[in-house]
Amino acid sequence: MLKNKSYIWISFIVLIFGIIVVPEIINRFKNNQVVEGDRLDAVDNNGTSNTNLIEIGPAPKFELTNQDNKKISNKEYLGKVYVLEFFFSTCPTICPKMNKSMMEIQNKFFGNPNFGIASITINPETDTAEVLKKHADELGVKSTNWHFLTGDKTYIFELANKGFNLYAGENSKVNGGFEHSGLFALIDKKGNIRCRNDAYGNPILYYDGLDKKGVQAIQQDIAILLRE
Template sequence: MKNKSYIGLSFVVLVFGIIFIPKIINRIKSDTVVQGDRLDAVSNHKKGETGLVTIGPVPKFELTDQNEIMVSNKTYLGKVYVVEFFFTTCPSICPIMNRNMIDIQNNFFGNPNFGIASISIDPEHDTPKVMKEHAKILGVKSSNWHFLTGDKDYIFNIANKGFNLYAGEDKNVNGGFEHSGFFALIDKKGNIRCRKDKFGNPILYYDGLDKKGVKAITEDIKKLLNE
């Protein structure tokens, strides 16, 4: 009986070797030895996929740009774009954000599928004329970079409830306004997108004051342009 058991076991081993060992060797050669069907579904991105998280649709907006042209979220459909909230007389973080946005512009200058929306939180001062002069001083070259102004309450609603990016008026602070220093990244279909942090959590927005944040959003703009 023992001999028959050994013979049966040997036969099973032989069959396993004939069928499966060549497949294992091929997987080792192709560096896919740990991949099964479920792992393949997670780790193998289809062409054009970025690995970026979709947060949700961009809030609807319609505002006037520096050329007195009405611009809305629909204007940007088909384009990857970045949104910021700022004001031209800001004495603190806005100049840093503006310089970093210029760097982003220069990285994608000439690409018709990239744009920027800079929305003023001090629209009573930041008229189209003021915004146009501000854009000139900054060195804005892109025709797809719109400096947007409109009703103050409407803009605060877009910032605070639409994007969840804080903007407020405070006469006790230098400049009279407070706002977030983050940039929002929007894809061609009008969805807010972002990468994940080292813990796997969506970062939501990109730090517009930090070179690392600017580097990250620049990398992710390139990914979305190729989607």
């Protein structure tokens, strides 16, 4: 008798669950809202949280000349979230891919006055302001906050290798004569380098500008920093 009563109660609970919960689940499937809100936004494609970005430290100070022959320093970017890269205009290897990634980032945040990009050449002897201006025009750059920067080669190499710890060097044996990292640095409005953790909880430091997932990740994190 007691066993039969238990079955009755279990059946009653299942019936109530079906009446209340199942229609709601069906509606969410119909409206494509099975998972929504902050829980989805807070997780990237690798399942790692990106809501608490790590502060690595202040970005190195710099002052260089842009494609309009105007002096630009890190102070120009204070109050803005910006992405920084090292490249050169005649690069035949990874730069075209980096250019494509950076154009995607520009287009994503185009029109936002609080976002900028800094592209620093590692071949300033060739990449004069005039050359960089032509390069920017050929890429289709629209943002007035995207500066292509040139200056003294020794200064730039120290900024890359010792300041940002992003490798750049000359090598006559490689195609193009220069080697450099394909990574992008992300800097917040206060001038601090920021990043997310990887799947193991370690800071990634920089974002892979050659990888689709890396570009998606930096776009997600730019959006977070713009809200801060």
